[in-house]
Amino acid sequence: MTSKIALITGATSGIGEACATLFAQQGYRLILVARRAEVLKKLAVDLEDKYAVKVFTLVRDVREKQALTEGLEALPEEWKKVDVLINNAGLSQGLDPIDKGNTDDWDVMIDTNVKGLLYVSKIxxxxxxxxxxxxxxxxxxxxGKEVYPNGNVYCATKHAVDALNKGMRIDLLPHGIKVTAIHPGMVETEFSLVRFKGDEQRAKKVYEGFEPLLAQDIADAIWFAVSRPAHVNINDMLIMPAAQATGTITRRKE
Known part of the structure; x- marks a missing residue:
């Protein structure tokens, strides 16, 4: 078993939680960053009890630069030897054409998906x-690979992440740091529930009639990338359900 450290943002649900569980199974010590204090605390206790690993929790919103920076910099020195960073915190808000978009939603998406990722990565x-x-x-x-109707700003933020992957890979190459991009298609998590602001019926319809990806599928892909030999880097991985061909074209049962 390893004593390596993985830092995971957006750790209390979906892909983040699945990664936390999988990396705990592999013996990693974990730094889990998320907004929901009670959920984060319960996850940490469960992982420590089940897998006998150490878990450090940080209740922060990645959008809040000062609080996030102070929280990370205050980590004990031994916890700063992070081997794997999983920039998972991200979301979509609304599904409106550009002329009817909610600018508050735009701010949340840009601040979380782009700026939040940058704040964590810089440190x-x-x-x-x-x-x-x-x-x-x-x-x-x-x-981040294509644009679909009414996806405008969300697609723009994920295109930005795609560009940042490439920029990071170039800038960090001299330091021996690998950078991997994981691009999922439809994954059944809280993503659509957040996008539609708690409308469970509308969120459920997104996944009706076909089998979407599960958070565990993405965690497995991440572990595959991380577990390659030192001389191998998985630059870019696009993962779709078998029933999905593009961002908008799916095969659904009647």
Missing amino acids: VSNWMIASKSGHIINIGSIA
Whole structure:
């Protein structure tokens, strides 16, 4: 078993939670960052009890630069030797044409998906540079590879993440730091519930008539990338349900 450290943002649900569980199974010590204090605490206790790993929790919103920076910098020095960073925190808000878009929704998506990812990466990449090793996993989306109707700003944020993957990979290459992009298609998590602001019926319809990906499928792909030999890097991985061909074309049962 390993004593490596993985830092995971958006750790209390979906892909983040699945990654936390899988990396705990592999013996990683975990730094879990999320907004929901009670859910985060319960997850940490469950993982520590079940897998006998150490878990450090940080209740923060990645959009809040000062609080996030202070929280990360206050970590004990031994916890700053992060081997794997999984930039998972991300969301979509609304599904409106550009002329009817809610600018508050735009701010939330840009601040979380782009700026939040940058704030965390800036800090942790410097820790990795000091260690001369590390692996950054950025969670993108099919929306970062194509644009679909009414996806405008969300797609723009994920295209930005796709560009940042490439920029990070170039900038961090001299320091021996790997950068991997994981781009999921439809994954049944809280994603659609958040997009539709708690409308459970509308969120459920997104996944009706076909078998979507599960959070565990994406966690498995991330682990595959992380567990490659030192001389191998998975630059970019696009993962879709078998019933999905593009961001908008699916095969659904009647």
